[in-house]
Structure formats: C-alpha cells, structure tokens
Amino acid sequence: MTEFQEKSTVTARESLAGDVFRLTVQAPRIAAAAQPGQFVMVRTGDTLDPLLRRPLSIHQVLSDGRLRLLFKVVGKGTGLLAGLGPGLKIDLIGPLGRGFSLAPAGPACLVGGGMGMAPLYFLARRLLQVRPGPGDDQILLGARNRAELELPAAEFSGLGYRLHLATDDGSLGHHGLVPELLDDVLPSVRQVYVCGPYPMMRTVALKCRTAGVACQVSLETHMACGLGVCLGCAVAVAAGGYKHVCKDGPVFAADEVLWKM
Amino acid sequence: MENVIDQGGVDLRVRIGGLHLQNPVLTASGTFGYGRELTAFVNPARLGGIVAKGISLAPRPGNPPPRVVETACGMLNAIGLENVGVERFISDKLPFLRQTGTRVIVNILGDTVEEYGRLAGRLAGVEGIDALEVNISCPNVKKGGVAFGTVPETAAAVTMAVRAAVDVPVIVKLSPNVSDITVIARAVEAAGADAVSLINTLLGMAIDSRSRKPCLANVVGGLSGPAIKPVALRMVWQVARAVAIPVIGIGGIATAGDALEFLLAGATAVQVGTANFYQPRASEEIIDGIRDFLRQEGEPSVRNIIGQVRVDEQ
Numbered sequence: 001m002t003e004f005q006e007k008s009t010v011t012a013r014e015s016l017a018g019d020v021f022r023l024t025v026q027a028p029r030i031a032a033a034a035q036p037g038q039f040v041m042v043r044t045g046d047t048l049d050p051l052l053r054r055p056l057s058i059h060q061v062l063s064d065g066r067l068r069l070l071f072k073v074v075g076k077g078t079g080l081l082a083g084l085g086p087g088l089k090i091d092l093i094g095p096l097g098r099g100f101s102l103a104p105a106g107p108a109c110l111v112g113g114g115m116g117m118a119p120l121y122f123l124a125r126r127l128l129q130v131r132p133g134p135g136d137d138q139i140l141l142g143a144r145n146r147a148e149l150e151l152p153a154a155e156f157s158g159l160g161y162r163l164h165l166a167t168d169d170g171s172l173g174h175h176g177l178v179p180e181l182l183d184d185v186l187p188s189v190r191q192v193y194v195c196g197p198y199p200m201m202r203t204v205a206l207k208c209r210t211a212g213v214a215c216q217v218s219l220e221t222h223m224a225c226g227l228g229v230c231l232g233c234a235v236a237v238a239a240g241g242y243k244h245v246c247k248d249g250p251v252f253a254a255d256e257v258l259w260k261m
Numbered sequence: 262m263e264n265v266i267d268q269g270g271v272d273l274r275v276r277i278g279g280l281h282l283q284n285p286v287l288t289a290s291g292t293f294g295y296g297r298e299l300t301a302f303v304n305p306a307r308l309g310g311i312v313a314k315g316i317s318l319a320p321r322p323g324n325p326p327p328r329v330v331e332t333a334c335g336m337l338n339a340i341g342l343e344n345v346g347v348e349r350f351i352s353d354k355l356p357f358l359r360q361t362g363t364r365v366i367v368n369i370l371g372d373t374v375e376e377y378g379r380l381a382g383r384l385a386g387v388e389g390i391d392a393l394e395v396n397i398s399c400p401n402v403k404k405g406g407v408a409f410g411t412v413p414e415t416a417a418a419v420t421m422a423v424r425a426a427v428d429v430p431v432i433v434k435l436s437p438n439v440s441d442i443t444v445i446a447r448a449v450e451a452a453g454a455d456a457v458s459l460i461n462t463l464l465g466m467a468i469d470s471r472s473r474k475p476c477l478a479n480v481v482g483g484l485s486g487p488a489i490k491p492v493a494l495r496m497v498w499q500v501a502r503a504v505a506i507p508v509i510g511i512g513g514i515a516t517a518g519d520a521l522e523f524l525l526a527g528a529t530a531v532q533v534g535t536a537n538f539y540q541p542r543a544s545e546e547i548i549d550g551i552r553d554f555l556r557q558e559g560e561p562s563v564r565n566i567i568g569q570v571r572v573d574e575q
C-alpha cells in the first residue's frame with residue numbers, strides 16, 4: 001500500500017450548511033492513489049494543541065489532482081480546518097486504510113447518515129465507472145435537517161441515482177431515521193454500503209443480516225496515528241479480540257464487527 | 262561506525278553500555294510498531310535505533326476501546342499492551358527489524374518476575390537483538406497489581422531476572438509515577454541494569470462532561486506528548502546525577518531543540534515517541550537538527566554536550 005505525506009494547498013473552502021464545510025485541496029499523489037472508503041490524516045496546524053492529526057474520509061477525487069474533504073466542526077481541530085482559505089497549506093497523510101470492495105453483480109444500496117455521506121459520494125462516482133450506469137442502485141441519505149441534506153442530496157441525484165431522503169425534523173423527505181427507509185429497499189438489493197453514526201450503522205447491519213444481504217460498514221474511532229503504530233483505534237470483532245480501524249478498516253464486512261448493543 | 266561521514270562531519274555516535282549507536286535518536290516503544298509500519302515516511306537505517314513495540318510471553322489482545330483520547334498538547338492512552346507475543350515476534354517481526362540497518366532494542370513486559378526472566382531467556386541469543394528494554398510499569402499480579410516499577414525491591418528483582426538471562430545490554434524503562442524516581446534508578450543500577458530509560462507515561466484521566474463518562478474505557482491511561490516534557494526533563498536531570506550508568510531521555514520529544522535539552526540534562530540518547538504519531542518523520546528531522554546545532558556551535562561530537570547543562574552553584 002502506498003502512502004504519502006503531502007503539503008497540500010487549499011484551493012477552495014465552502015460553507016455548506018451551518019457547521020458543515022467542504023475543503024478542496026491540491027494533493028496529486030494522494031488523489032491518484034485514493035480508493036473510495038480510504039481516509040487521510042490531516043494536520044490542523046503547526047501548534048501543539050491540537051496535537052494529533054484528524055482522520056477524515058476522502059469525499060471526492062477530482063481529475064486534476066485535487067481531492068475534497070467534507071466535515072462538520074465538532075471541536076478545535078475541525079474548527080481550525082474550517083478556517084483555512086484558498087492558498088493556505090495543509091499537511092495530509094494518505095490515502096490510508098482499506099476502502100470499500102466494489103461488489104460485482106446486482107443492485108447496490110448506499111446508506112449515509114450525516115457526515116457519513118462523505119465517503120459514499122466518492123463510492124457512488126466510482127461505481128458509475130465500473131458499472132454501465134446507476135441501474136437499480138439506490139441511495140438513502142439522512143441528516144438532522146433540510147439545510148444539511150439539500151446540497152449533498154442534489155450532488156448525489158446529479159449522478160443519476162434514485163434517492164430516498166430522511167431528516168430528523170421532517171423538513172426534507174421522510175420524517176425519521178434513515179434506516180427506516182431500508183426495509184422497502186432491501187428485498188431488491190444485493191449489497192449495502194453504510195457510513196454514519198454508530199447506532200445507525202448497527203441498525204443497518206442487523207437489518208442486512210436478517211435479510212441475508214451483504215453489508216459493508218465504514219467505522220469511525222478515536223485514532224492517534226492512522227498508520228498502524230499506536231493501536232488506539234481498536235474495534236471488537238465477532239471472532240474475538242480486536243481489529244484496527246486504521247489498517248484493517250475503516251471498511252469492514254458488517255458481520256465481522258461485534259456490535260455493542 | 263559507518264555513518265560518520267553521512268552526519269556532515271559531526272560525530273553523533275554514542276554508547277549505551279555495550280550498545281553502540283550511530284546517533285542518539287531512538288524511536289520509543291509502541292510508537293514505531295515493529296519497524297515496518299512507517300517506512301513510507303522515515304528511513305530506519307538513519308535512526309540510532311528502534312525500540313520495538315513491547316512484547317510479552319503470550320499474545321495480548323489489549324484493552325477495550327476507547328483506548329486513546331487527545332488532551333492539551335498531549336494524549337492519554339490505555340492500549341493495554343496489545344502485542345503479538347514473543348513467538349510471533351521472533352518469526353514474523355524480527356526478520357524485518359534485523360535488516361533495517363539500525364540497532365534493534367526489544368521492549369519486554371510481564372506479569373511476574375519469573376515471566377520477565379522466561380521471556381528474556383527466550384530472546385537470549387536470538388540473532389538481530391542488540392539490547393532489551395524492560396518495561397517495569399506493568400502491574401505485578403502476585404503483589405496485588407502494584408506496578409513493579411514503583412517499588413525498589415520488585416524493580417530490582419525484575420532487573421536481576423532479565424540480567425541473568427541475557428548477554429545483551431539491559432535497559433530498564435522507569436515509571437514516573439513514583440515519589441522519588443532516583444530511588445528506583447539506583448535500585449535497578451545496583452541490580453545490574455546497563456542503562457535506564459525514562460520516563461514512561463504519566464498516569465492521567467479525562468472525563469466527557471456530557472456523558473459523565475471517562476474518555477477511556479480503562480478509566481485511567483498514560484499521558485504522553487509535549488505536555489509531559491518538562492516533567493520528563495526534570496526526572497532525567499535528577500536520575501543522571503544519581504546513577505553512573507547511561508540515561509536515555511524520553512517524554513514529549515518532538516524537535517531537535519527538545520532532544521538537545523535532554524542531552525544537556527544528562528541523557529546519552531533520547532527516544533522519540535508520540536511525535537511519530539503526528540509527524541512520522543520527526544526522528545529523522547531531530548537527527549538533522551542535532552547535527553546542524555552541533556555544527557553551528559562548533560562542537561565536533563555530540564558527546565561533548567551530554568550532561569553539560571550549566572547550573573549555577575547556589
């Protein structure tokens with residue numbers, strides 16, 4: 001696996017909704033090697049606080065060596081990233097981890113909640129490259145409200161996929177949680193890809209298990225290095241013991257994970 | 262040794278007992294894996310040495326997550342000594358370490374004095390191991406879980422058990438979670454340690470006020486990173502004056518400036534730890550920075566500055 005450290009230049013910073021931001025950076029070596037579901041470790045500045053890099057999934061790879069990161073400001077580190085403007089430098093390490101395996105035949109369903117939509121967009125685009133078209137593939141997206149969902153939904157639907165939306169407050173699409181949309185879809189799909197908050201992924205994973213549909217989950221944990229040395233990003237697995245999200249994941253077969261109830 | 266010319270005319274070689282290092286910069290146990298993980302970013306052959314991830318007789322799965330949490334200028338970890346065990350270390354990990362072109366120091370840990378002795382015995386004579394570093398911060402299961410490293414007698418007992426089992430230099434890694442670290446340092450010196458390395462992590466804690474839960478599943482964990490550097494430096498200075506054996510400085514070293522402080526305080530070598538997590542090239546940059554500093558200062562050898570902190574007589 002090839003990993004690079006790049007002092008990248010920010011080419012665009014967009015405020016999408018409230019505390020959600022999208023950074024576009026020039027990182028040609030990482031962009032060229034990136035696969036859907038992989039992530040980068042981002043240094044938020046040169047000072048010692050925050051100290052550690054932040055893991056962010058790769059949202060999109062553009063053709064000219066740029067890549068996009070989509071994130072919500074949740075603390076000091078992401079706050080600093082949101083303050084970066086065009087022309088400023090950002091230190092990235094990547095692409096890291098094992099991404100989604102592109103399932104061969106049969107309709108797929110991509111399920112994204114909140115910032116979990118980030119890697120799914122890259123995946124949705126890649127799937128269009130390896131298959132003739134969206135066909136019967138479907139995409140389920142959920143967020144807190146219309147403001148957070150509207151723009152991402154427009155981008156996904158621009159790819160030609162059939163979209164089903166849900167918001168916590170009912171301001172767009174189904175009033176409720178995104179896994180509730182899955183029941184109608186599951187009978188007609190062969191593969192589910194999911195990324196979002198832990199309870200949502202657990203629900204989707206269990207629904208898929210019951211229906212006998214293959215499911216891949218993209219997990220998120222605390223992580224100090226992202227490079228396989230700190231061993232901080234452990235996740236309990238059904239077979240016993242732990243795996244590491246940074247190297248064994250972040251994408252796992254849903255049945256491999258020992259889900260906490 | 263071979264690399265003197267590569268160091269730009271400055272002699273960076275140091276000696277830890279019988280262990281000769283091409284420069285004084287090592288990577289700390291648990292922050293550099295088994296040597297292979299960070300090779301995309303750092304050339305191991307340039308390092309003074311690699312201290313491998315701590316190993317035990319049997320594999321250990323480690324603690325439940327969350328295992329790490331960031332704190333101001335540092336981080337807490339409770340990894341739980343996850344490791345592959347000595348047999349897989351020898352068969353799967355050592356072959357790569359052996360051909361990195363640098364010194365290989367194997368960090369060992371155990372639950373009982375006997376286990377340390379058996380583990381060291383298993384590693385005795387194994388090709389490609391240049392020294393052992395003994396982690397004595399582990400709980401002593403036969404003594405109610407009190408860490409070996411907090412009691413002079415058990416620290417000495419572990420040291421003797423390891424010393425008796427191997428011919429390579431034995432470095433004892435000291436815990437800072439004691440009232441007087443020089444007492445432990447002297448105890449392990451008397452028990453036959455060839456060197457001491459310090460400090461291991463400082464015991465700490467963090468709480469998420471919203472969930473009212475500890476941030477670590479293990480509740481408490483070890484604090485590392487730049488936040489602990491002043492404490493580590495003070496302890497290195499104290500220990501260097503208390504023992505005759507070499508001292509290896511560890512604790513929040515992220516820049517050449519940090520490393521130079523430890524050398525001046527009396528460390529013969531240093532280990533770079535947490536910095537590897539966020540700046541995997543840190544150790545190489547520190548070697549370059551020490552060389553540049555010595556050149557600017559007109560010092561032909563790094564050995565000229567070890568312990569040379571100028572403390573005014575009171």
